[in-house]
Amino acid sequence: MTRLVHLSGELVAEQDAKISIFDSAIMLADTVTESTRTFHHTPFKLDEHIERLYLSLKLTRIDPQMSPAEMKRITLETFEANLHTYEAHEDCWIVHNISRGLSIAGADPTKQVGAPTVMIFTQPMNLKPWAKFYKQGCHGVTPMSRMVPSQSLDPRIKNRSRLPYTLAEMEAKLVDPEAQSVILDLDGHVAENKGGNIFAVSKGVLRTPTTVNCLAGISRAAALELAQQLGIPTQETVLQPYDLATADEMFFTSTPYCIMPSTKFNGHAVGDGQVGPVTKRLLAAWSELVGLDIVAQAEAQIN
Ligand SMILES: Cc1ncc(COP(=O)(O)O)c(C=O)c1O
Numbered sequence: 001m002t003r004l005v006h007l008s009g010e011l012v013a014e015q016d017a018k019i020s021i022f023d024s025a026i027m028l029a030d031t032v033t034e035s036t037r038t039f040h041h042t043p044f045k046l047d048e049h050i051e052r053l054y055l056s057l058k059l060t061r062i063d064p065q066m067s068p069a070e071m072k073r074i075t076l077e078t079f080e081a082n083l084h085t086y087e088a089h090e091d092c093w094i095v096h097n098i099s100r101g102l103s104i105a106g107a108d109p110t111k112q113v114g115a116p117t118v119m120i121f122t123q124p125m126n127l128k129p130w131a132k133f134y135k136q137g138c139h140g141v142t143p144m145s146r147m148v149p150s151q152s153l154d155p156r157i158k159n160r161s162r163l164p165y166t167l168a169e170m171e172a173k174l175v176d177p178e179a180q181s182v183i184l185d186l187d188g189h190v191a192e193n194k195g196g197n198i199f200a201v202s203k204g205v206l207r208t209p210t211t212v213n214c215l216a217g218i219s220r221a222a223a224l225e226l227a228q229q230l231g232i233p234t235q236e237t238v239l240q241p242y243d244l245a246t247a248d249e250m251f252f253t254s255t256p257y258c259i260m261p262s263t264k265f266n267g268h269a270v271g272d273g274q275v276g277p278v279t280k281r282l283l284a285a286w287s288e289l290v291g292l293d294i295v296a297q298a299e300a301q302i303n
Pocket residue numbers: 035165192193194195196197214215216217218219220253254255256
């Protein structure tokens with residue numbers, strides 16, 4: 001079944017969605033992005049994703065030439081046009097990529113020369129890369145590459161200039177194919193994963209880096225909110241690799257997998273090397289919130 005994508009004002013078949021090689025997405029990678037997921041075919045926190053998208057657009061000075069309400073309308077239109085391609089048990093991504101449009105070599109970047117390129121697509125939620133980690137936990141590894149400093153590119157701007165994250169993730173996976181990157185900033189503080197935020201539980205307190213050096217993840221905020229509802233104390237603070245190596249529990253958060261437990265950090269067992277009770281409570285609370293067993297849904301894709 002052919003999926004349809006939104007391309008700058010039109011719904012077109014996925015295979016016919018073509019953009020110019022002169023688009024700034026390709027010429028400059030100055031593209032902002034969002035990835036939202038559904039639970040039971042209902043987009044999760046779409047308003048929050050669109051709000052963050054508009055903050056990224058503002059900071060990159062890309063004019064989307066439409067209001068957030070219109071963006072939401074065309075997002076839902078795209079999603080609904082594809083709903084029949086998803087089976088009842090299947091969820092999907094809804095991805096926004098918005099570039100400044102055509103890029104003329106040598107042009108003044110403060111002047112957007114035409115319409116932005118607005119790309120919105122949906123794809124089946126492939127949870128296979130993370131499914132086994134809910135039970136066994138993944139291995140957090142610090143790559144050689146450090147975060148692009150916030151002073152150069154604020155990580156809160158969710159953008160598609162992904163080379164630094166891609167290299168960092170490759171470096172971690174060359175150490176261990178089961179690894180997920182734990183990228184440090186230039187001061188050696190824990191920042192984030194190539195596509196997720198990082199948490200540690202120590203003496204019952206759930207701790208995560210402040211957004212000085214990482215994306216203000218929507219799953220990060222959801223995990224903090226759930227913890228507060230469960231009476232688990234939370235702290236947004238500076239974390240060193242030491243804090244992860246000595247933590248009782250560790251996990252990552254991101255839109256597709258919500259919470260991914262980590263039971264090893266740079267070769268050290270985290271706590272007793274098993275997925276811990278706070279991580280399990282948060283996963284259960286998240287499943288309850290969305291009315292779907294998050295772990296079972298992912299595991300069904302590999303069993
Ligand atoms: C660099 C980076 N950090 C963190 C996240 C997690 O953000 P969210 O929870 O909003 O998916 C992402 C998501 O893609 C990301 O790309």
